Amino acid sequence: MGAGLTEVGGAVLEVRDLACLRVERAVIAGLSFRVAAGSAVLLTGANGAGKSTLLRLLAGLLRPAEGAILWRGEDVAADPGAHAARLRYLAHQDAVKPALTVAENLDFFARLWGGDVAPALAALGLEALAELPGRVLSSGQKRRLALARLALAPAPLWLLDEPTTGLDAASVERLRPLLAAHRAAGGIVLAATHIPLPIEDAEELRL
Structure with missing residues (x-):
């Protein structure tokens, strides 16, 4: 083993x-x-x-x-x-809310779990996209946003x-x-x- x-x-x-x-x-x-x-x-x-x-x-x-x-x-x-x-479960679907900005998407989960949005944005290099709505993100950007949720509360x-x-x-x-x-x-x-x-x-x- x-x-x-x-x-x-x-x-x-x-x-x-x-x-x-x-x-x-x-x-x-x-x-x-x-x-x-x-x-x-x-x-x-x-x-x-x-x-x-x-x-x-x-x-x-x-x-x-x-x-x-x-x-x-x-x-x-x-x-x-x-x-x-x-646990944190990341499925095939990214669960990005299209009407919310990148930062607001993370803030939604931070309110549920705790944690800070700014370090989570930085962990996946999303700072420059923070104010963009989810609906305009590419598939790769949406995946990075989904992964950034892992960097919120442990x-x-x-x-x-x-x-x-x-x-x-x-x-x-x-x-x-x-x-x-x-x-x-x-x-x-x-x-x-x-x-x-x-x-x-x-x-x-x-x-």
């Missing part, structure tokens, strides 16, 4: 015998793994292998047909609200579904210090990706 997929004693997040059915087909079956604090796990595999489904299960957006997801030994299904508060679990979609190389590189700081504080990253992420010593979980 490496730093990410760990033995029971060092686990913060544990997936135990997880199964998920979609349209009566088993997308995931008998999946078990454990993740330690400060770890990164890259979910890889062919399209349809269950990467996005697993992230939605971990986020509490889908219910498993079998098995359990544990956080520090407690089943997350016992308190969905507490689990939702400990949450121990980041679930990222193809986080670099639409980003150029410079924007991808901006993720390096963001991901490193999150892990240095004990945070966990699980990311579904088809391309390498700027993240050190990540484990791979192939589905």
